[in-house]
Amino acid sequence: MRLTRRRFIGGAAAAAVAGGGIYELVDRLGSSPARPAVEPAGMPPEQHLLDLTTTHSEGVEVIVPPLHHAIVTAKLDVGDLRAAQTKLEDVLRDIDSTYPLTPAGLGVTVAWGIPYFDKYVPAQAKAHLPHDRRAQKQVLLPTRRFPSDPSTTILETNDLVVLLRSDRIEHIEAARKEIFGLPFLTVTSIRRGFAGGGFDGGRSLPKKMALAAGVPGADLIPDSAELFLGFTSTQKAGLGPGTIANHETLGYVDLRSGYFRNGTHMHLSHISEDLEAWYLNFDFAERVLTAFRPGMTDVRDGTQTVAQGPPQVSPESDLVRQFHKTGRFGHSASIQATSRLQQDTIGVDGTHYAKGTAIPQRADFNTLDNPFAFSIDPARDGVRKEPSAGVHFVVFNPSGDDFERNRLAMDGVLPGGTKLSVPPRNRAAGFNSVLTTTHRQNFLVPPRRHRSFPLAEL
Amino acid sequence: MRVTAAVGLVALAIGMLAHGAGAAPNTSCPAAWAHGWQSLADKVGAPVYCPTWMPNPLDARIGGQYQDIYSIGKDRSYLVSFLEHGDLGSGDVHVNFRGYPGRKLIPHCPAPVGHGTLPCFSDPVGRMSANGIRATVYQVNQGADQWHVLLAWHYRGGLYTVSQHVINPYDSATRVRQNLQRLLKSLVLVQPAR
Numbered sequence: 001m002r003l004t005r006r007r008f009i010g011g012a013a014a015a016a017v018a019g020g021g022i023y024e025l026v027d028r029l030g031s032s033p034a035r036p037a038v039e040p041a042g043m044p045p046e047q048h049l050l051d052l053t054t055t056h057s058e059g060v061e062v063i064v065p066p067l068h069h070a071i072v073t074a075k076l077d078v079g080d081l082r083a084a085q086t087k088l089e090d091v092l093r094d095i096d097s098t099y100p101l102t103p104a105g106l107g108v109t110v111a112w113g114i115p116y117f118d119k120y121v122p123a124q125a126k127a128h129l130p131h132d133r134r135a136q137k138q139v140l141l142p143t144r145r146f147p148s149d150p151s152t153t154i155l156e157t158n159d160l161v162v163l164l165r166s167d168r169i170e171h172i173e174a175a176r177k178e179i180f181g182l183p184f185l186t187v188t189s190i191r192r193g194f195a196g197g198g199f200d201g202g203r204s205l206p207k208k209m210a211l212a213a214g215v216p217g218a219d220l221i222p223d224s225a226e227l228f229l230g231f232t233s234t235q236k237a238g239l240g241p242g243t244i245a246n247h248e249t250l251g252y253v254d255l256r257s258g259y260f261r262n263g264t265h266m267h268l269s270h271i272s273e274d275l276e277a278w279y280l281n282f283d284f285a286e287r288v289l290t291a292f293r294p295g296m297t298d299v300r301d302g303t304q305t306v307a308q309g310p311p312q313v314s315p316e317s318d319l320v321r322q323f324h325k326t327g328r329f330g331h332s333a334s335i336q337a338t339s340r341l342q343q344d345t346i347g348v349d350g351t352h353y354a355k356g357t358a359i360p361q362r363a364d365f366n367t368l369d370n371p372f373a374f375s376i377d378p379a380r381d382g383v384r385k386e387p388s389a390g391v392h393f394v395v396f397n398p399s400g401d402d403f404e405r406n407r408l409a410m411d412g413v414l415p416g417g418t419k420l421s422v423p424p425r426n427r428a429a430g431f432n433s434v435l436t437t438t439h440r441q442n443f444l445v446p447p448r449r450h451r452s453f454p455l456a457e458l
Numbered sequence: 459m460r461v462t463a464a465v466g467l468v469a470l471a472i473g474m475l476a477h478g479a480g481a482a483p484n485t486s487c488p489a490a491w492a493h494g495w496q497s498l499a500d501k502v503g504a505p506v507y508c509p510t511w512m513p514n515p516l517d518a519r520i521g522g523q524y525q526d527i528y529s530i531g532k533d534r535s536y537l538v539s540f541l542e543h544g545d546l547g548s549g550d551v552h553v554n555f556r557g558y559p560g561r562k563l564i565p566h567c568p569a570p571v572g573h574g575t576l577p578c579f580s581d582p583v584g585r586m587s588a589n590g591i592r593a594t595v596y597q598v599n600q601g602a603d604q605w606h607v608l609l610a611w612h613y614r615g616g617l618y619t620v621s622q623h624v625i626n627p628y629d630s631a632t633r634v635r636q637n638l639q640r641l642l643k644s645l646v647l648v649q650p651a652r
Binding site: 214217220281282284285286327426427428 | 570571572573580581597598604605606607624629630631632
């Protein structure tokens with residue numbers, strides 16, 4: 001089922017692809033969503049927050065994601081840590097002054113991996129890295145595989161990652177070149193992708209891009225689907241609001257010195273999606289119960305945006321009961337056991353979060369990378385030229401343990417110790433049978449004031 | 459693999475399936491293939507559909523080099539399958555013909571999860587007409603038709619289907635639907651001799 005090069009460039013998109021890569025098609029095939037012209041008065045202390053507009057899709061309020069995304073990972077070769085810190089911060093401040101912090105401008109998030117803290121600032125890290133008091137573990141955990149991951153999933157060891165988000169690809173490219181022109185950064189991978197479109201009823205960007213690239217199953221994607229798998233995933237009520245994913249907000253984390261206040265945890269993975277298996281083996285009703293939960297019978301055929309607010313949250317007891325009744329569980333329902341607040345909660349800043357509120361803030365986007373647009377080690381990373389449907393999954397949680405709880409629940413391992421016993425990657429376990437995770441890594445996102453070489457100045 | 463039709467039938471199927479037209483096609487089954495299809499019609503005691511075109515490289519000669527499955531159930535339902543299994547990754551070409559004489563409703567197949575059953579043909583995504591037949595296009599199918607796009611229609615109280623696997627070299631549902639359109643156009647009825 002491999003695509004040939006001839007077929008890839010043989011379609012209407014051939015000229016664009018030959019000219020500068022498949023992602024240039026995003027500009028040709030998509031149009032920028034309407035954005036407010038008002039520039040935020042100041043930058044928030046959090047790096048991971050980007051003020052996004054909302055619209056309505058099939059009666060549900062949804063967040064409109066930026067059209068373009070890029071992720072660049074790197075390793076460091078630094079002699080003078082403080083000089084490097086100054087240089088990186090100068091570049092980031094220059095970018096800040098060039099682009100407003102909006103999708104029309106640019107969102108930049110710099111995060112750091114365990115290898116950086118271990119190699120460059122081990123003593124400071126020991127004293128200042130936040131601690132997850134709920135899990136009794138470090139907030140930044142070693143990257144691990146999960147039960148449904150194949151043994152081939154690569155656990156990466158990058159020093160840092162930069163997430164770039166914008167409706168304008170030229171903003172992303174300019175910032176990427178500026179940041180990674182610094183001599184002490186060696187790029188290890190570049191990952192690109194797109195999301196959105198389609199909320200106005202027209203053909204969405206993922207559908208257009210998949211068709212242009214000729215990936216298997218492209219013709220089966222619903223025309224206006226926000227993402228390849230056909231369902232909207234940016235329901236406002238399904239994403240963590242405001243600063244809920246900050247380390248400190250829900251009280252899960254001991255900030256210790258407070259250096260990382262306004263920071264968060266970021267997990268990055270690449271996941272291949274088998275679109276043909278999804279659309280040819282699962283009928284619409286089964287796609288609904290797989291993506292959401294068994295017993296969800298009130299979803300009209302062809303619906304793409306399913307409400308995911310607190311009223312739709314399944315308690316763990318319902319999840320377990322449904323599993324014993326049907327032998328299967330849905331993706332959303334399994335994760336909700338850990339990703340939603342189990343009771344009304346007051347954040348440290350006094351914000352009231354209702355029971356059922358989502359905690360994670362996802363920033364995932366579809367890709368045709370196979371698995372990356374660039375790798376410094378293409379053999380290790382299994383890079384192929386043929387485009388492939390997938391998702392670069394980015395999620396912000398208060399801690400690494402909080403992410404792991406969600407990811408384990410996706411495999412039927414619930415936080416209270418209950419295990420919904422399904423073989424790994426079985427069709428009974430949500431999306432797992434059509435997803436394959438190729439790469440993973442955990443990162444810490446410092447607050448904006450410490451985004452450049454955190455702890456190096458201490 | 460022979461799909462065993464379970465006892466349960468889908469009530470909705472009557473509404474979903476389009477009926478074949480009363481007029482019989484005006485061409486005949488190719489001479490080299492006719493014996494096998496006539497024999498099948500005689501065995502099931504009902505009309506069967508013989509294709510006059512098959513996707514390359516297949517032919518539809520029952521008993522020939524490409525025949526894969528030839529199965530007739532106690533209820534007179536049949537499955538005739540033609541397969542070219544390519545070596546060295548060149549892919550498969552796989553076409554199934556089914557008939558359920560005297561049955562209008564879609565049979566049920568074992569569910570892939572749990573102990574229940576589900577319709578053997580589901581996710582109707584459109585209609586296709588040719589040759590006096592108005593068929594429903596099903597995108598999600600079970601058993602020997604798994605990963606196939608399938609056309610189903612009624613004729614004289616019976617249910618008939620033809621399906622093709624979505625796989626290299628016909629590696630998109632769009633390409634398979636083009637083949638199925640051509641197959642539908644090529645079908646001729648073979649009546650039982652007795």
